[in-house]
Amino acid sequence: MSSIDLEQHDVASDPRPWSWDRLHLNETGHARLAAAAAFALGLPGATDAWNRPLAPLARPHLFSRVRADLAWAGMFLAPWLTRRVRRRSSGDSRTAKRPQLTSLLR
Template sequence: MRGKLIREIVAEQVEPALALRPDLVTLSAGGNDVIRLGTDPDLIAARCELAVRRLTRDGAQVVLFTGVDVGFSPVLRHLRGKVAIYTENMRAIAARYDCVVADLWGLTEIRDVRMWAPDRLHLNALGHHTVARMVLSSLNVPNALEPQRPEPMPGTTWRRARTEDLAWAREYLVPWVLRRVRHQSSGDHVLPKRPEAAPFGRLQP
């Protein structure tokens, strides 16, 4: 769920996931912690390891996501070193617990603003499609997903780009800063879309 911090994921989601007796678990966590000012990527990774240790104890295969190389992003590039430290921690944890690594850092296709939602923090549908292909490849799962390319970037002027930046700051950045000041998260009070396990989609032959 969006906005959740690693301590909330460990406390709220790990045991319900294990109650399903899964063979495979994907764990993409820690990003909301890493982008917060003053947080320690080593401590965040240690909390993530608690989840991995518990998930693997009963024999589930865990797919562990690295961070994204944010060097392309004007909004997040100042955090590139911090995300890199977190990513190396994820690789080390994956090695210790025999996890499959979903390498977002190495996925160069998503270093493109056209793969991202208007908030500049979350992937859009095209970005998710690209990540899904990478994960299936990491698991050696045959699939029919074809690469999708973003539409060409429309021409723009310096003035229009700055206007878009101001609109983004007003709609997304200012609320984010206010939540930090109030010690709130966008994940507070967010409930799962599907709280009960149910069949999803059509089974492949």
């Protein structure tokens, strides 16, 4: 059995498997990660196809890339930096969905 170190694979730096926030995988990313896990575990039928590059895309114009980066920075980077400067966490002021311990069996 081997491990999965996505940093070593070019497919991980392709933006298409990542969601808009650039932190979480989207449907394509989750499918690729599941296939990588199956391959690492040596499951029957698993191949290294998860690591193959996605089909080439036309490179977006500079203006489109800059606009997308600025939108991302405004939605995710600036709030994150603000929380760090204020020594706050994104979980501050939130309560648990189920704050009381309850049985799963009813």
